Every structure is written in structure tokens, then in C-alpha cells.
Amino acid sequence: MEQEEAQQRLLPENDDEGGSIPTDSWNGVYIIFCILGLGSLLPWNFFITAKEYYLFKLRNLTLSVDDIDNPQLQTEMQTMFEGSVAAASMLPNLLFNFFTAGFTQKLPIKGRMVVSCLTILIMFVFTLSLVNINTNSWQMPFYVATLVTVVILSAGSAVFTASMFGLAGIFPPRYMQAAVSGQAVGGLFAAVANLLTLLAGSTPLHSAFAYFMAATVVSLLTLICYILLYCIDYSKFHLDLDVTIQEDGFAESSTDSISQRASSVFHVLRKIWPEGLAVFLTFTVSLSCFPAISSSIISQHKDGSGWTGKYFTVIVCFLLFNLGDCVGRVVGGFLQRPKISQPLLLVIMSFVRVAFIPLLMLCDAQPRTHLPVVFTSDVYPVVFISLLGLTNGYLCTLCMMYGPKKVLLKDAEFAGASMSVCTTVGLALGSLISLLLVKML
Structure with a gap:
């Protein structure tokens, strides 16, 4: 079955090489x-x-x-x-x-x-x-x-x-x-x-x-x-x-019977669940930190100039995250590690990003009443937020590329839409978690 599905994916992936297929x-x-x-x-x-x-x-x-x-x-x-x-x-x-x-x-x-x-x-x-x-x-x-x-x-x-x-x-x-x-x-x-x-x-x-x-x-x-x-x-x-x-x-x-059609759906979901779980984890972690916590971080020189005051959040939080996210997605197009044959490693890498939550919470995010400020220098939020965006873009790209590639052509559209659902659920859960994390500061 695996060999049959791989063969049915060959046509669209090799389309630039076939003489009768447009480029x-x-x-x-x-x-x-x-x-x-x-x-x-x-x-x-x-x-x-x-x-x-x-x-x-x-x-x-x-x-x-x-x-x-x-x-x-x-x-x-x-x-x-x-x-x-x-x-x-x-x-x-x-x-x-x-x-x-x-x-x-x-x-x-x-x-x-x-x-x-x-x-x-x-x-x-x-x-x-x-x-x-x-x-x-x-x-x-x-x-x-x-x-x-x-x-x-x-x-x-x-x-x-x-x-x-x-x-x-x-x-x-x-x-x-x-x-x-x-x-x-x-x-x-x-x-x-x-x-x-x-x-x-x-x-x-x-x-x-x-x-x-x-x-x-x-x-x-x-x-x-x-x-x-x-x-x-x-x-x-x-x-x-x-x-x-x-x-x-x-x-x-x-x-076909209803049970047979349901079986086809479950077959697709069984194929793409690691990628779906990985993209869900990726966006859950990202939205738990961004923008609720990251936009609350203030500069250690907040009264020094406009760049560390008025523009600090816009540049360090929003611009750096989105720049890192953009770079990560571009890099994911030509550097695909882990490979499609290593889905569990992709899940593990997505889960490891949970470390960004305590790292950003221990920066100088205000107001806070419970946690101490461990990372006082502006260098820390710059590095943490840039890496948060970079890994978000990279892992999300690999997940979205791999999911539809693992199923038959007739199921590719459903697989792509299902990956979108996983993304949306991750965004929603991350947003809810961020409300709790802000209260914990």
C-alpha cells in the first residue's frame, strides 16, 4: 500500500521533467x-x-x-x-x-x-x-x-x-x-x-x-x-x-457504504497525524508566547530614547517575530530536516519549543506580581523572540509540506484542509493559554 501511494504521488512531483506535462x-x-x-x-x-x-x-x-x-x-x-x-x-x-x-x-x-x-x-x-x-x-x-x-x-x-x-x-x-x-x-x-x-x-x-x-x-x-x-x-x-x-x-x-467512506477519512488522518500534531504544537506554543507575553516585555533602557520606549515593542516583538517567521518558512523550502520519513522527530522538535514559554516569562514582562525577572538585558528578548519566530516558520512549513505528500492524490485536498484545522486549533488553544500565562507573571 505504501509503495502504491508513493507511485501515485510521482506524477505531480516530477511534472517539470515530463515532456507532455506543462512547466x-x-x-x-x-x-x-x-x-x-x-x-x-x-x-x-x-x-x-x-x-x-x-x-x-x-x-x-x-x-x-x-x-x-x-x-x-x-x-x-x-x-x-x-x-x-x-x-x-x-x-x-x-x-x-x-x-x-x-x-x-x-x-x-x-x-x-x-x-x-x-x-x-x-x-x-x-x-x-x-x-x-x-x-x-x-x-x-x-x-x-x-x-x-x-x-x-x-x-x-x-x-x-x-x-x-x-x-x-x-x-x-x-x-x-x-x-x-x-x-x-x-x-x-x-x-x-x-x-x-x-x-x-x-x-x-x-x-x-x-x-x-x-x-x-x-x-x-x-x-x-x-x-x-x-x-x-x-x-x-x-x-x-x-x-x-x-x-x-x-x-x-x-x-460505498458510509462506513467505507469513514474508513477512507480515518486512513488519511492516520497517515498525517504526526504532521498534524507537530503543527498543532508549534502554533500552540507560539501563540502562548506571542503576542501576549512578548509584547509586554519592556526595555531595560525604557526611558533612554524612543527606540527603547515607543518603538521597542513594535520592533522587538512584532517585527523580529514576523521576520524570523518569514525567514524560517523560506528556509524550510530548501532545507528539509527532519525528513518526511522522520515524523516523530518533527513532533519532538515542536514539543521542545515549550521551553520558549518560561524563557519569555522570565524576561521583564510587565505588569507582574508573582515571578521574578531573570533575564533583564534587552539581548534576551531579542534572541528568544527571533528564535521563536524562526522555529515557528520552519517547523510549520515542513509540517504543511509533508502532510498532503503522504496520501493519495485524491485525498491531498482533504489532507491540506485537515492540516489547516490543526493549525487553527493550535492558534485557538495557544491564545487561551496566553491569558493564563499573563495572570501567572
């Missing part, structure tokens, strides 16, 4: 997958980066604009905003990831990709339209509308991301690496944009307009790039091959 000229399809990865995360990254904008919109109107960041003077809506956004995004994200993975063979991938991308685009056009509207007289409706937008946006993003990973699973592994690298570029782009707006001294409204305009443009570009996949010979070959395999599989499964 990826100018790496056009690879670039498109990078853009799809960028489009799956960059809009959401810009949404959560616009924190100052929402604090401004929900501010106490009797106070000056300079006081919107003062925790002692915040309104109830300002205080609840971040937690409300996290809650409003987590549940639909989890549900729609499971939904997408469960219905990969029932709902056509083209419909899922186009509808979800259009949903994201419409939500950002709506969000953009509210930026320059005076909402002072209807703050509560604005707050509710924002949370509804978050729910719809999260659902659309979950369907798009899971479908994108399923789509990448149909292609050779380097295209999965392209997708995850594009996601990392999205995080890095958002971190750089945040730093630039701080340096420029932009107002919350101007920054938010730039963020949401960029998110809208990227969402539109993502939709266009996905459509282009059906116009390029190389991608058309793989998409048509997948349709043929799925149709044959559907014809066979129509006579």
Missing part, C-alpha cells in the same frame, strides 16, 4: 500561491493592527484624544474591544475550518475560494467606508457592527485559508511552501506598516484608512490571482487532474 514558466504559479498566502492573512493582520483606530472611535468623548491610550480613562467598550474581537473571531474560525475540511469533496473548491474571497473583500470595503464617517453619536451600533464584521470576516477567512491549503495540497510540495511563505510575508508587511505609521506620526484615522485600503486591494488581487490559475497551462493541468481524480473517486464512493 511553471517564470514561476508564475509559485508566485500566485505566494500571493494567495499573503491574501489569507494580510487583511486580518491589518485589521488587528488598527487597534488605535478602534480606541479612537470608541473613546470617551469628554476627554482629549491624547488620553485614549490611558487604561484608567478608557470606556467599557474600549476595555472590552480586544477580548470581544478575539471571541468573535475564534469560534467562526474553528467552526468553518472544520466545515471546510469536512466538505472538501461535497463543495467545489472553485466555489469555496471565490465566495470566501468575495466575502472578505466586501467586509473590508464596508470597514473602509466607516473610517471617515463620524460615529461619535452611535458608538454602540458601530461597536456591534464591527463585531458582526469580525464574525463574517473570520468565517470567510477560515474557508479561504483551509481551501487554499487544500488547493496547495494538489500541487507539488514547493507550492505549499509558497503559500505558507506568503502568509509570513503578510505578517511582516503588517509589522513594517505599523512601524512606518508610528515613525510618520499618522493619526489613527489616517493609519486605519491606509490599512483597510491595503487590505481591500490585496483581497481583490488575491481573487484575480486565483482566477488566473485557470488560465495557466501548468496549474490547469493539476486542477484538471484533481477534478478527474475526484470524479472517479466520487463515482466509486457513490456505491
Whole structure:
């Protein structure tokens, strides 16, 4: 059985060598997958980066604009905003990831990709339209509308991301690496944009307009790039091959019993569980530390200059993590250790990263009442956060590349979507753990 599955994977991996199989000229399809990865995360990254904008919109109107960041003077809506956004995004994200993975063979991938991308685009056009509207007289409706937008946006993003990973699973592994690298570029782009707006001294409204305009443009570009996949010979070959395999599989499964179809699902999950567990552990550890703990770390020279005060968190926490994450995902494309034949080593490496949690908690994260500060120098958070991002990107790339590669072509889309579910569950659990860890400081 193992030999049979390996033989059925040969065609898409050796496609550049076969005379009758198209080639990826100018790496056009690879670039498109990078853009799809960028489009799956960059809009959401810009949404959560616009924190100052929402604090401004929900501010106490009797106070000056300079006081919107003062925790002692915040309104109830300002205080609840971040937690409300996290809650409003987590549940639909989890549900729609499971939904997408469960219905990969029932709902056509083209419909899922186009509808979800259009949903994201419409939500950002709506969000953009509210930026320059005076909402002072209807703050509560604005707050509710924002949370509804978050729910719809999260659902659309979950369907798009899971479908994108399923789509990448149909292609050779380097295209999965392209997708995850594009996601990392999205995080890095958002971190750089945040730093630039701080340096420029932009107002919350101007920054938010730039963020949401960029998110809208990227969402539109993502939709266009996905459509282009059906116009390029190389991608058309793989998409048509997948349709043929799925149709044959559907014809066979129509006579199968429910138990036989369930057996096929469990067979795939049995094949990819080490990679699924490893990517789950990777993101659970990363989200336990980042950004809740890492963004709370202050510089030992916090009163020395703007770079160790105002810009310290933006650079050391967000920029370094996203830069390390991006580098790790690129390196994972050509340096694949452990190998696909060493799944348990991949799980162990992912588990060992738990060490980052106490290391970052013992840095000077404030406020704290229980734990001592062991690592006082700024060098420690710089090194720890850079390595956290680097290992996150590297291990996540290996897991996402290996999973769909271990199953039959007809199951590759389901395997890719299932890996996306593992990622999402890890993100959700890590976020919950971070709330506990902050209380333990």
C-alpha cells in the first residue's frame, strides 16, 4: 500500500521533467500561491493592527484624544474591544475550518475560494467606508457592527485559508511552501506598516484608512490571482487532474457504504497525524508566547530614547517575530530536516519549543506580581523572540509540506484542509493559554 501511494504521488512531483506535462514558466504559479498566502492573512493582520483606530472611535468623548491610550480613562467598550474581537473571531474560525475540511469533496473548491474571497473583500470595503464617517453619536451600533464584521470576516477567512491549503495540497510540495511563505510575508508587511505609521506620526484615522485600503486591494488581487490559475497551462493541468481524480473517486464512493467512506477519512488522518500534531504544537506554543507575553516585555533602557520606549515593542516583538517567521518558512523550502520519513522527530522538535514559554516569562514582562525577572538585558528578548519566530516558520512549513505528500492524490485536498484545522486549533488553544500565562507573571 505504501509503495502504491508513493507511485501515485510521482506524477505531480516530477511534472517539470515530463515532456507532455506543462512547466511553471517564470514561476508564475509559485508566485500566485505566494500571493494567495499573503491574501489569507494580510487583511486580518491589518485589521488587528488598527487597534488605535478602534480606541479612537470608541473613546470617551469628554476627554482629549491624547488620553485614549490611558487604561484608567478608557470606556467599557474600549476595555472590552480586544477580548470581544478575539471571541468573535475564534469560534467562526474553528467552526468553518472544520466545515471546510469536512466538505472538501461535497463543495467545489472553485466555489469555496471565490465566495470566501468575495466575502472578505466586501467586509473590508464596508470597514473602509466607516473610517471617515463620524460615529461619535452611535458608538454602540458601530461597536456591534464591527463585531458582526469580525464574525463574517473570520468565517470567510477560515474557508479561504483551509481551501487554499487544500488547493496547495494538489500541487507539488514547493507550492505549499509558497503559500505558507506568503502568509509570513503578510505578517511582516503588517509589522513594517505599523512601524512606518508610528515613525510618520499618522493619526489613527489616517493609519486605519491606509490599512483597510491595503487590505481591500490585496483581497481583490488575491481573487484575480486565483482566477488566473485557470488560465495557466501548468496549474490547469493539476486542477484538471484533481477534478478527474475526484470524479472517479466520487463515482466509486457513490456505491460505498458510509462506513467505507469513514474508513477512507480515518486512513488519511492516520497517515498525517504526526504532521498534524507537530503543527498543532508549534502554533500552540507560539501563540502562548506571542503576542501576549512578548509584547509586554519592556526595555531595560525604557526611558533612554524612543527606540527603547515607543518603538521597542513594535520592533522587538512584532517585527523580529514576523521576520524570523518569514525567514524560517523560506528556509524550510530548501532545507528539509527532519525528513518526511522522520515524523516523530518533527513532533519532538515542536514539543521542545515549550521551553520558549518560561524563557519569555522570565524576561521583564510587565505588569507582574508573582515571578521574578531573570533575564533583564534587552539581548534576551531579542534572541528568544527571533528564535521563536524562526522555529515557528520552519517547523510549520515542513509540517504543511509533508502532510498532503503522504496520501493519495485524491485525498491531498482533504489532507491540506485537515492540516489547516490543526493549525487553527493550535492558534485557538495557544491564545487561551496566553491569558493564563499573563495572570501567572
